[in-house]
Amino acid sequence: MDNLRKIANIYYHALPEEDKLKVSHFMTTMDKDGSGKADLVEFKQYLKEQGYDNYADSDFFKKLDINRDKRLDTMEMLTLYYSILSGRPFCRRCGDFIMAEYFVCVECFEKCSAPIYLCSRCYKDRKYRHSHGINETPLFLDNYAMLEYNRVSALTKKKRRKLQKSESKASFTITTFSTSSSLVSSSKASSNITSELKEVGAVAFKTFETALGLANLKLRLTALGIGAGCTIM
Ligand SMILES: [Zn+2]
Numbered sequence: 420m421d422n423l424r425k426i427a428n429i430y431y432h433a434l435p436e437e438d439k440l441k442v443s444h445f446m447t448t449m450d451k452d453g454s455g456k457a458d459l460v461e462f463k464q465y466l467k468e469q470g471y472d473n474y475a476d477s478d479f480f481k482k483l484d485i486n487r488d489k490r491l492d493t494m495e496m497l498t499l500y501y502s503i504l505s506g507r508p509f510c511r512r513c514g515d516f517i518m519a520e521y522f523v524c525v526e527c528f529e530k531c532s533a534p535i536y537l538c539s540r541c542y543k544d545r546k547y548r549h550s551h552g553i554n555e556t557p558l559f560l561d562n563y564a565m566l567e568y569n570r571v572s573a574l575t576k577k578k579r580r581k582l583q584k585s586e587s588k589a590s591f592t593i594t595t596f597s598t599s600s601s602l603v604s605s606s607k608a609s610s611n612i613t614s615e616l617k618e619v620g621a622v623a624f625k626t627f628e629t630a631l632g633l634a635n636l637k638l639r640l641t642a643l644g645i646g647a648g649c650t651i652m
């Protein structure tokens with residue numbers, strides 16, 4: 420929880436004043452008796468009122484309550500605020516709040532409003548059953564690999580849109596100059612585009628394949644001319 424606390428604090432200090440007021444409002448609304456701290460009853464009541472029922476959990480409260488005085492002080496409430504807004508998940512198998520690394524089903528993550536998250540212990544011990552079809556083993560990725568997967572997928576989609584645009588331009592040329600020679604050249608262009616699309620598809624597939632193949636994937640992306648690096652100052 421210390422790590423979450425640190426991150427929450429960093430974000431808070433970077434917030435503009437009007438957003439800091441929102442955080443204060445969150446705290447004062449939860450702290451119904453105005454004591455400056457929120458006890459378990461206030462915590463549960465407030466979260467349920469706000470529709471965050473899954474966070475209204477006694478074990479989660481205990482984890483937030485680092486100094487164990489059975490009440491959440493400002494920093495502890497700030498950690499709660501950050502946990503909710505950043506969508507920190509609970510393990511679907513054991514119900515524990517996941518403070519650091521998790522594994523998530525890629526298909527659920529992309530298509531479902533409530534993806535299957537597992538803590539590393541439940542994932543490692545295979546203490547779950549989950550499938551998207553009789554013979555299908557869903558792919559789970561950890562949070563870092565998932566981030567990379569999303570990044571590469573976005574780049575791949577961008578590349579594909581670019582290729583499709585050039586493909587439609589090529590079709591337009593065929594229509595305009597409808598001669599046998601232009602048809603031949605268009606079929607060559609189309610075949611080049613198809614092979615390039617296949618290459619992009621291979622990159623996407625590589626991401627699916629395994630989180631451990633990411634270094635190789637990066638090399639292939641560079642070869643495709645994707646990812647001429649962003650810089651940070
Ligand atoms: Zn678990």
Ligand SMILES: [Zn+2]
Pocket residue numbers: 524525526527528535549550551557
């Ligand atoms: Zn799934």
